[in-house]
Amino acid sequence: MLKWIDVIRFASTGNPIPDKKVVKTNEEWHTLLTPEEFRITRLKGTERAHSSEMCSLFEPGKYACVCCGTLLFDANEKFESGTGWPSFTQPVTENAIAYHKDISYGMVRVETLCNTCDAHLGHVFPDGPGPGGLRYCMNAVALKKVESNERKATFGGGCFWCTEAVFNQLKGVTKVESGYSGGKIANPTYREICSGLTGHAEVIEVTYNPDEITYDDLLRIHLSTHNPTTLNRQGADVGTQYRSVIFYRDEAEKKAAEQAIAEIQSAYDEPIVTEVAPLEYFYKAEEYHQDYYSNNSEEGYCQVVIDPKLRKFRELFKNKLKDTKEGELK
Structure with missing residues (x-):
C-alpha cells in the first residue's frame, strides 16, 4: 500500500x-485521441x-489509460471525494503511476x-481516506472503463503458505496473494x-x-481445507495471526459465510470458531512469501505440512482443479 x-x-x-x-x-x-483527450493527456489540461458521470459510477471494473490502455485503477479503490473529479485511493500496481x-x-x-x-492523469493529494490516506484526483477524460468480471475473496486459515498453495490450484482462480488483515x-x-x-491474521x-x-465454492473449500474448530491455532502454529477467519466485502458475502459455516458444522465434532468480519484492508505480504510453495516445494515445511494438505484437498475437490499435465502436481 502506497502512502x-x-x-x-x-517524485x-x-x-x-x-x-x-x-x-x-x-x-x-x-490520430488516436479526441481533441479533448489530447488536450488533457498530452498537453496537461484539466477538465x-x-x-x-464517472464521478458517480462505482460498479465493479477497472480503469485504464485512455492513451495506451495500461490498467491504472480498480473500481474497488474508487470513492466519492466531493471534488467533482473521479478519485481513487490506490493504483492497481505500484509501478502503474509516475x-x-x-x-x-x-x-x-x-x-x-x-x-x-507519460499521459497526464491528474494529481495526488495526502487527504484521502485511511489507511493509506491518498486521493488520486483524476481527469475522467484520461481514463476509460474496462469491464471486468473479477471478484476478490479474503480468507485466513493458518499459515498463508498453505492456504495460498491450495487456492492457486482451483479453476477460475486467476491470482492468489498472501498478506495480512484484521489488525x-x-x-x-x-x-x-x-x-x-x-x-492481524495471515x-x-x-x-x-x-x-x-x-464465492460459495470458495467458502466450502476454505472451511474444508483447514481446521475451523481450533481457536487461534492450526497444527503447531499458535497465535491470533493463525486464526480461522472470513473477511467479507458486503452483506451478501457475510450472509453466505454464515450460511456456509452453519451447513458445514455437521462435518465437525467441535464447534466451528471461524471469525466472520468486515474487510477493512488487505496488506500484501513481503515478496518472499508470495508463491511460497511453488518456489520452495522441496523444503521440509512444504513436504511435511503442505504436501499432505494438498493431497487431501485434491482428492476432495477433483472437479474444481485447474487442468494440469499428468504428474505436474505432487
Whole structure:
C-alpha cells in the first residue's frame, strides 16, 4: 500500500520502473485521441469539475489509460471525494503511476502520469481516506472503463503458505496473494504480525472469475481445507495471526459465510470458531512469501505440512482443479 511518503520519494528520487514504455509523437497521438483527450493527456489540461458521470459510477471494473490502455485503477479503490473529479485511493500496481513535482499556478503539487506512456492523469493529494490516506484526483477524460468480471475473496486459515498453495490450484482462480488483515496498524511486517500484538491474521486474497467458480465454492473449500474448530491455532502454529477467519466485502458475502459455516458444522465434532468480519484492508505480504510453495516445494515445511494438505484437498475437490499435465502436481 502506497502512502504519502512513498509518493514524495518517487517524485523526488525517481519513479518505479514500468512494465513497458509506449512512445509516440504528438502527431501520432492526435490520430488516436479526441481533441479533448489530447488536450488533457498530452498537453496537461484539466477538465471542468463535475463534467463527467464517472464521478458517480462505482460498479465493479477497472480503469485504464485512455492513451495506451495500461490498467491504472480498480473500481474497488474508487470513492466519492466531493471534488467533482473521479478519485481513487490506490493504483492497481505500484509501478502503474509516475509522479512529478508540479509548481504551476503558484502551487506545489504532485502530478500523476501513466508510467507507460507519460499521459497526464491528474494529481495526488495526502487527504484521502485511511489507511493509506491518498486521493488520486483524476481527469475522467484520461481514463476509460474496462469491464471486468473479477471478484476478490479474503480468507485466513493458518499459515498463508498453505492456504495460498491450495487456492492457486482451483479453476477460475486467476491470482492468489498472501498478506495480512484484521489488525490495528497499517503496512504491518511479518516480524510485527508474528508478535501477535498487531491483531492481524495471515490471510490470502483470492482473485477469481465467478462464472467459473462461485464465492460459495470458495467458502466450502476454505472451511474444508483447514481446521475451523481450533481457536487461534492450526497444527503447531499458535497465535491470533493463525486464526480461522472470513473477511467479507458486503452483506451478501457475510450472509453466505454464515450460511456456509452453519451447513458445514455437521462435518465437525467441535464447534466451528471461524471469525466472520468486515474487510477493512488487505496488506500484501513481503515478496518472499508470495508463491511460497511453488518456489520452495522441496523444503521440509512444504513436504511435511503442505504436501499432505494438498493431497487431501485434491482428492476432495477433483472437479474444481485447474487442468494440469499428468504428474505436474505432487
